[in-house]
Amino acid sequence: MAFMNKRPDKDRIKSLRTEIVAGLIGYLTTVYIVVVNGSILNEAGISLESGMIATILISFLGTFLMGLFAKLPLILIPGMGINALFAYSIVEGTNLTFEQGLAVVLVAGLIFLLTAFSKLGILLKEAIPESLKHGITVGLGFFLILIGLEKSGLVVNGENTILAFGDFTSPAVLVSLLTLFLAIFLFVRDVPANFLVTMIAGTILASLFGVLESGSSALHIDPKEIIFLPSFSAIGDVNFWLAVFPLAIILVFENMGLLNGQLQMLKRETSYDKAYKVTAFSTVASAFLGTSPTVSAAENAAVIASKGRSGVAAVTAGLLFLATLFLIPFITIIPNTALSPILIIVGFLMVQNIRHIRVSELSESLPALLIVAMIPFTYSIADGMAFGFIAYPIVMIATGKRKELSLPLLIIAALFLFDFIMKMVGI
Numbered sequence: 001m002a003f004m005n006k007r008p009d010k011d012r013i014k015s016l017r018t019e020i021v022a023g024l025i026g027y028l029t030t031v032y033i034v035v036v037n038g039s040i041l042n043e044a045g046i047s048l049e050s051g052m053i054a055t056i057l058i059s060f061l062g063t064f065l066m067g068l069f070a071k072l073p074l075i076l077i078p079g080m081g082i083n084a085l086f087a088y089s090i091v092e093g094t095n096l097t098f099e100q101g102l103a104v105v106l107v108a109g110l111i112f113l114l115t116a117f118s119k120l121g122i123l124l125k126e127a128i129p130e131s132l133k134h135g136i137t138v139g140l141g142f143f144l145i146l147i148g149l150e151k152s153g154l155v156v157n158g159e160n161t162i163l164a165f166g167d168f169t170s171p172a173v174l175v176s177l178l179t180l181f182l183a184i185f186l187f188v189r190d191v192p193a194n195f196l197v198t199m200i201a202g203t204i205l206a207s208l209f210g211v212l213e214s215g216s217s218a219l220h221i222d223p224k225e226i227i228f229l230p231s232f233s234a235i236g237d238v239n240f241w242l243a244v245f246p247l248a249i250i251l252v253f254e255n256m257g258l259l260n261g262q263l264q265m266l267k268r269e270t271s272y273d274k275a276y277k278v279t280a281f282s283t284v285a286s287a288f289l290g291t292s293p294t295v296s297a298a299e300n301a302a303v304i305a306s307k308g309r310s311g312v313a314a315v316t317a318g319l320l321f322l323a324t325l326f327l328i329p330f331i332t333i334i335p336n337t338a339l340s341p342i343l344i345i346v347g348f349l350m351v352q353n354i355r356h357i358r359v360s361e362l363s364e365s366l367p368a369l370l371i372v373a374m375i376p377f378t379y380s381i382a383d384g385m386a387f388g389f390i391a392y393p394i395v396m397i398a399t400g401k402r403k404e405l406s407l408p409l410l411i412i413a414a415l416f417l418f419d420f421i422m423k424m425v426g427i
Contacts, residue, residue, distance in 0.1 A: 019073070022308025023316025026075050028193035029299040030317070033059065034324055035199065035334050036342055037078045039151075041291060044087040045098040052328055053226065054290035060322040062282030062294045067314025070274040073303050074262060075317050076282050079295035080346050081140035082250060084147060085381040086292035090247065093380050094239040098290075099231035104240060106230045106287035108247040109280070115252055116273075116280040124252050127408035132388055133253050134356045135368030139375030139384050141350025146376045148343030151336040152176035171209040176337040178205055183341035192302075195342050202338025212335055228290040242419045245412065246382045251293055255279050258296040265304045298349070363399045367392040386416035 034055050041051030055078055062076030091101040115121030149155040153173040158164030166173045179202035186194035206212040234240045259276060263269050275296070283293040303313055324331075354372070359365045367388040375384030390413050393405050 016312065018307050019310055019312035020316050022073060022303050022306035023313035024320065025192065025306045026073070026297075026299065026303035026308065026313060027317040027320040028196055029302045030059070030075050030077050030297050031321070031324060032195040032199055032342055033077045033080075033297075034321075035331055036080070036339055037083050037291065039336070039339055040083045040087045044091040044101060046290065048332060049328060050290065052331070053325065054228075056321055056324050056328075057226065058282065058286050058289045058291050058294055060318045061285055061289070062278070062318075063314050063321060064318035065282065066275065066278050067311030067316075067318060070271060070278045071311035072263075072266070072268065072271055072275055073308035073310060073313035074259075074275065074300050075297045075303065075314060076279060076294040077297045078286070078292050079254065080343075081137070081144060081350060081381075082247070082254070082295065083292040084140065084143055085247060085250065088143075088147075088379065089381045089383075090243045093382065094243055096234055096240070096243070097231060099228065100234045100240070101243075102228055102287045102290065103230035103232045103235065104243045104247060105293055106284065107244050108251060109283035109287055109293060111244070111248040112251045112255075112283050112293075113277075113280040116277045121252055121256065121276075123408060124249065127406040128249065128253065128412075129364065129392065129409070131357050131361075131364040131368040132371065132392060133257075134353045135371035135388055136250065136375075136381075136385055137254075137350050137353045138357070138368075139372045140381065141347040141353070142372065142376040143379075143381060143384075144343050144347030144350065146347075146379075148340040148347060151343065152180065152340035153337075154180075154340075172206075172211045172335075172337055175202070175205050175209045175211055175335075176340055179338055180341040180344060183345055187345055195345075198341055199334055199338045202341065203334050206335045206337050211337065212333060226289070228288055230287050238419070238422055242415065243382065245415060246385050247293070249412070251283060251295075255295055258298065262296060262300050262304065265301065266309065363395050363401055366395055382419075386419060389413045389416050390420075 034052050037055040038048050038051030041054065042048045046054075059075070059077045063074075066072055066074050066076055086101060086105065090096060090104050091098060096104070115124065146155075153166040153170060153176055155163045156166045168174065168177070179198065182201055183194070183198040186197055191197060203212065255276065259272060259279065260269075263272055263275065279294070279296060286293045303317075308314075357365050357368045359369075370391050371384050371388030373384075374387040375381050378384055389409075393410060393413050396402060396405055
């Protein structure tokens, strides 16, 4: 009988150990986001160190809340693609300041939060055709590939062409190329924490080739680098609102898709509402911590595969993210040559969604492929989306499918068209 009583305790200890290990694996597969997102936020106007602090804090907060309240083993981190939208389209593309860009994140986050407590989310999800959703994902993927190639120096502005090969005699370009091949090898071999290994190996290669810069000697945390106050000084500008609604749309359907898929893997579909609400709260918090919005990490598949089933895994990962604050003096030395391969591979993963676009159906594929082409070619995610959303109702009317157009989609298309008209007249 004594043996029978001890058995449940052993099972609980084993289960706890499994959850902690799953959380550790989840952390190792997602910690690359600290440097990658920090680097992208740096392009938006804050220091690399501030960007990494913001990424760490929101990853800790969102993941910890997911484990504590939703009791799910899901990690929340700033979304790849969404961070590019924030830095290159919302801040740089509309000439907003970083703090004004955070106000855009806050408003979009509040809209996202509203969808979590109403039927608005379902309305938006059903209003936007699947082809356009996939087109945005693929377009974002090509955009990340382009950014990765630029950061690596593998492509540069051409003299007689838009793009040209970089200088392959440059040590930095050679390091980027070697690191990219290594990253591809590690990824296709499914090496655990392959992105983390890529960053470490790429940094060592950069040091061997003499292209490694020194990082911070100590951690300096300024209160202004922890809590940001979004600026609403541009709220009366058309550009502000034209930046809000593409971000809100992407947040709604990307998180819906990610959470649905991951909860199906966990066989916890009934936990969707809690997970969605925590994700929405995390998005709002992103605006005050100084970063682009979070999403449920695609790498959560690794946590689930490691038999993470409860919030313990998420709490473990969240606490490990918080501990990463003390590693900032070391990880600031990681160069672009070690980060760019990750952007390129993540981009290719997003591009795979092109298989979901029905290319045989012209009314669906043409607008979607316009988005795919125009996002990287215009170097603007919002403008690339605009081409597809404006073209969609035109193509549907031309093919006799006017009745299939929803009112919300027509409103979104009209807003994008209005944006183009304002740009044409110089407003």
